[in-house]
Amino acid sequence: MVWITVDRSLDIPLIRQVYEQMRQRILRGELKAGERLPPTREFAAELEVSRNVIIEAYEQLFAEGYIEGRQGSGTYVAEGTYLRQDPSQENLFSIEKVNIEEKSNGMIDFRSGIPALELFPRNIWGNIAKKVCINTNHSTFGYDSPEGKLELRHVLSRYLRRTRGVHCHPDQIVITSGATQGLSLIAKLLLSPGDEVIIEDPITQEIQTIFSSPGSLLYPIPVDHNGMRTELIPHDKKPSFVFVTPSHQFPIGGTLPIQRRIQLIQFARQSNCYIVEDDYDSEFRYKGSPISSLQGLDPSRVIYIGTFSKILSPALRLGYLVLPPSLVEKCKNLKWFTDLHTTSLEQLTLAHFIEERCLEHHISKMKKIYKKRREALKQSLNFEFRNKVKIFGDSTGLHLIASFDNVIFSEQMLQKIDQHKIKIYPVELHTIQKGVHKNKIILGYGNLSEKEIEEGIQRLKDALLTDE
Structure with missing residues (x-):
């Protein structure tokens, strides 16, 4: 048998x-x-x-x-x-099975950058998508231009001007399959072996890999609670570009003040380089209005990257670049040879979703929910750890930083924490110069309920106490 x-x-x-x-x-x-x-x-x-x-x-x-x-x-x-x-x-x-089982075995995952997946506006999105599919011209089902649907680029240029202070013509926008593709296009567009990139430290491992893969060199500039320390940029450097997350530095969470923004623009002008601004989650600001973009200060010098993965869903794979006019044609050609174009039907659905103000209504609704989850996380940390924890980077986005006294998040410590069915992410994983942030962790709260957050921090406390 x-x-x-x-x-x-x-x-x-x-x-x-x-x-x-x-x-x-x-x-x-x-x-x-x-x-x-x-x-x-x-x-x-x-x-x-x-x-x-x-x-x-x-x-x-x-x-x-x-x-x-x-x-x-x-x-x-x-x-x-x-x-x-x-x-x-x-x-x-068997690996696939393990991953599926892990999701349902009670593991609480504080991964950052994940929105509340259960609150994606399915009905509204679905109704718009249905209308688009039924009513759109038959040409939509064919190959399209690499820069994306004109309808979306028009709507997006108005939306960005209104909400983020981005100054651009629709022709300056290239729609991408998420921010990662946008970053990869920039690397291909501007970098050659031996070129140098001035970059924040810490910054995501993914971005470090993308920008170093062409054989270029990363020159790290430390960050503090106000973002990149622009006064530390050497005046004699001639980088291809400077990479920053000015509205909400990842992962530390600072917002770059106007004085540093001006310093950065002045450096870019003097060294004749670009600034790449990654604006990955600044829509969710809990103290005051969203910070205006760096791009609005010098549109000819700044490349602006945006994504809908944090606002709506990573599954949509929709992002965009706002480019200085001199880079648009080269970027369109690169996009064409990368994947021809981003999915047309979802672009049109998104265009209607923005035009009908559904996006702004969704952001407004989610800010209230994320604010409650953020407060639950802060209260849980303060209750469980009292004066042994410091919290910062919590004014914007879907994560905050917790810094612990007398704790080093080593590999051994992470294994012990994992045994308590909780996943946390050390800042040190994303550093270029090692050793500065060994006591800090990134705690994402967007895709966790308040109950899960409270339970997760209790487990974290149990894990840390077990180590003592």
Whole structure:
């Protein structure tokens, strides 16, 4: 008998389960070439499934050459179907299962940058998407221009002017598949081996990797509670660009004051370089109005990056670049050779979503919810750790920084915390110059309920006490 099982609780069809398990056993040599397979009726009875399930699984294996029929004799494993397994690939299927199980085993994950996924405006978005799909011109279903739909770029230019003080013409906007693609396009556009980038420290590992991958060099400038310390930028540097997150520095959380913004622009002018402004989550500001963009001070010198992953959902994969006119054509060409264009239907849906003020209504609603979650996190930290914790970077966005007295978040410490079913993220993971932020962690709260936040901080306290 072929030893396989079926699980009716899975979303995977029974036919696919039978086919996939038999295919894997043949490839691994557990079912050898020339080995006779059981008759479909007998096999179906053994697994307690319909005979049609086995017939269709056999037919798929036969179509792909894994098995063969011999007239009057039965079904056999075909020759040449054994593939020696790479040990690193053997557990891919089980890894997927572990990840799925991890999400439902009570783990509380303080990952930053994730919005409240359960509160995505599904009905509104769905209704707009349906209308777009039904009423749009048939040309929308074909290939489109790399810079994105004109409708979205027009709406976006007005929205950014109104809410972020960004000055641009729709022709200066290139729609991207998320901020990561925007960052990658900038790297390809402006960097060559040996070029230098002046960059905040700390900053995300992802951004460090993207900007160093062309063979360029990162020159880190420390940040404090007001963002990049612009007075530390050497005047003799000639970088390709300076990278900043001025409205909400990631991860420390500072807002770059006007004096430092002016210093930065003056440096860029003197050294004839660009400034890349990543405005990843500044819509959610809890003290006063959102900070105006750096781009608004010098549109010809600043490249502005935005994304809807933090406002709406990472699943949409929608972001944008606002470029100085001199860079637009080169960027459009790069975008074309990267992925032709970003999904057209979702661009049009987003355009209507913004035009009908649904986005601003959603942001207004979510600010109230995130503010409550932020307060729950601050109160829990102060209650559980009293005067042993300092909190900062909490005025904007979906995360804050907690700095602990006499705690170093080493690999061993992270393992102990993980055993308490809680995931936290040390600032030190994102530093270029190591050793400065070893006692600080990033705590995201956007995708956690107030109850989960309180429980998570209790577990964190238990984990830290266990270490003492």
